[in-house]
Amino acid sequence: MNQIHTDVPGNAASHDKPFNISRRGFLGTVAGALVLGVAVPGAIRPALAQAAAAAAAPGTRVPAFIEIRPDSTVFFRSAFIEGGQGIFTAMAQIVGEELDVDPANFVVEAAPPGPDYGLIGGYRFTGGSFSVRSSYDLMRKLGASARGMLLQAAAERLSVPVAELSTEPGRVMHAASGRSLAYGEIAEAAARLPVPETVTLREPKDFRWIGKPVERLDIRAKSTGKTQYAIDTKVENMLYAAVQHSPRLGGEPGSLANEAEVKVRKGVHSVHRLPGAVAVVADSWWRARMAVEALQVTWTEPAAGTAHAMPADFSSAGHMEKLKATTGDGVVFEEQGDAAAALSSAAKVVEATYDAPHLVHGQLEPPSAVARWNEDGTLELWIPNQAPEMFQGDAAKVADIAPEKVIIHSPMLGGFFGRHFLYQSANPYPQAILLAKAIGRPIKLVWSREEEFLRDTLRPMGVVRFRAGLDQDGNPTAVSAVAVGEGATGRWFGRQPDKVDSSAVEGIAGKIYAIPNKRIAQIHVDDPAIIGFWRSVGHSMNDFFSETFFDEMADAGRKDPYELRLELLKDSARHHTLLQAVAELSGGWKRGPFAAEDGTRRARGLAMASPFGSEVATIAEVSLSDGQVVVHDVWVAIDPGSIVNPRVIEHQVNSAVALGVSSALLEEVVYIDGLPQARNYDGYPILTPDMMPRVHVRIIESGAPIGGIGEPGLPGVPPAIANAVAVLATERPRSLPLSKTTFEEKKA
Amino acid sequence: MELNINGIRQEVDIEADTPLLWALRDTLGMTGTKYGCGVAQCGACTVLVDGQPTRSCVTTVDTVVGTQITTIEAITDDPVGRKVVEAWVVNQVPQCGYCQSGQVMAATALLKETPQPTDDGIAAAMVNLCRCGTYNAIAAAVRDAAQA
Known part of the structure; x- marks a missing residue:
């Protein structure tokens, strides 16, 4: 319903205000649906959106985002994909604030591909903790513009000047006559009006929903099993597919010894060879899976020169040794003063090497893809993704059709953490496209958890060598760091050989402490694994390295790590305040060791990080139990400048802490002979409920430019834990995960 | 069958x-x-x-x-299931939500068997994994549901 065929606007609209296609007479109505904005059949949406690109700047065309329904509820198309971070609710809060509609009356879906949604410098992706900060101003203006159109329509209907009108949530009010109109009653008329030349935004002091702990829109459906993830997609006449991948990337299926037997298994439709995999199509996924796993496949060796083929001799331990053995000064990324000179004249030099392993994303929803070729030549895909246009472009190449013929549906993500970017060898949709084409029916392809462990992209492996110089009073005068490895950004978006990929050094570079001489550099070493973005990317390990080394420096100079940080931040009010806030939140800084009420001996560690435009200070309290680390409490003070939803922030910080604890304590991908040793959670433990610490959050709105929320809570967690462990243990943690080490407690 | x-x-x-x-x-x-x-x-x-x-x-x-x-x-056909769902909403438990069907079922089973569980009882029963780390919210919601 509410679907309207429409042509593309033919002339350019203003780029600085929302563009209403209806003013040029393209809006129509059907079946009594009076809409502000249009819903067009999926098949022509991409073409419409692309043609509209010439007409409106991203984020300004009201109908691309907002549709007011006859019952005055708002259907909103979000440029960003929801995967638990609360972005749909944030969009409803931001737009609803200016439109004057209670966020509870929004229905939000991920928008289809189209240039209207390229809100991040013309591009569109859900990541980098960019969603709110990249769209906040635009989405407020969009909501205000739509409200302005409703006011104008009401003025005409009531024959009164606009100036006499006001709005209450969902209604236009005429106080003088006591009359009012629901938005739904005037949506159609509003859609025929010009977009206001200027809009007035609400004063932040008058916000009703922005900045408030508004309930999330997706909670009840998720609490009752009603949410549809990609893996839950059903389309008429579809068959199910399961795959078996080449154990090493780059291998191709050779002979299938028992293909004839497998083909006649109950429910099996067909057996297929795909690039790097074999597939079985059947009438249920279980039958497809049992059949494909029964296939006896001889895999070829990767052809010479195959890009990113997994070497037969690749081992995690071997690659770690290689990184550690790679010496040199590297390519400079950040430099201040003369670190070499300061180090050579230092009273004391501290040196340490740190490392962190490959990690999987481990999101609970296994990857899937539903592919359907339509009679009109379009290809329709339901796929978990963080970047619809990028997937559309790649799918078009696989399908050998024009991108506008690929219709992308982006369902709710069952966790992502960086998993669902365009990583060709890690995405199931190319296989689904080929299978659907081959059998002439829609396909639902699901990767088993075991196949997911084989093909997920990994957080890069990292090694960093640090040197610090201290003066005679123990104050740091120089820090020099060389990171060895490869960054995910360079892998997927192109690396310049003479430049450092910032994702390889973020969290080592960009530190906030007033240390006069710094040199942060990198040596690129290809990572043999298919690497990807993992929640908080480089920061997820680099802040562990740099903040743990900070405490080593402090200890070497006989300084308390909290006091030393305060001293080195004395000229930065924002950071000074933040650090004091986390100390206060935890009841005052105390490093320990101290005895807890339950008799355990505990200590606290501290870390600071500056990820994704926000500032974070973290304290963790730990004890040791049989040499293993137990995390009891984590206190996080976060300053994202300004906020949209404090409750969502608290929950996102909880989530980031969980992943931070999990990665610090437990997680490690181990390859031997080119094969990952874990193929499910039984071999790759992730944080369990009994290991979850209490989490205490303080939000500080410093008024600085708005920063990210989804990732920033994570980077401080591993170093805060490690710094606490260093207080208790005879050995300082320099290698993750901590569960590899049985720590011995220092004598009291 | x-x-x-x-x-x-x-x-x-x-x-x-x-x-x-x-x-x-x-x-x-x-x-x-x-x-x-x-x-x-x-x-x-x-x-x-x-x-x-x-x-x-x-x-x-x-x-x-x-x-x-x-x-x-059928979770809301059950009076205990309804209490659990309401507690999940009040505590805004789900993030991505993918594990939450299983979490709600586990909580309902616990509270049908043990209407007033101790914290240890909750910990022993609520062992499902959540990659978003909603564990603290889950425990709070189970406690709330037990009081409802």
């Missing part, structure tokens, strides 16, 4: 060793119960079999013939 799911008898024509999860999801189209790991590690597939929380990914259909199977689709 005949299965009794949410009080309705359903005939399924599948192999006896098919996991209940896939009978639900593919044969019967009930996708509220989730596939996470397939090896009883994560608990996303938790359903109730005669009231007991059961990992449907490793429970073959032949073993549940003649039992009462309850899935998330």
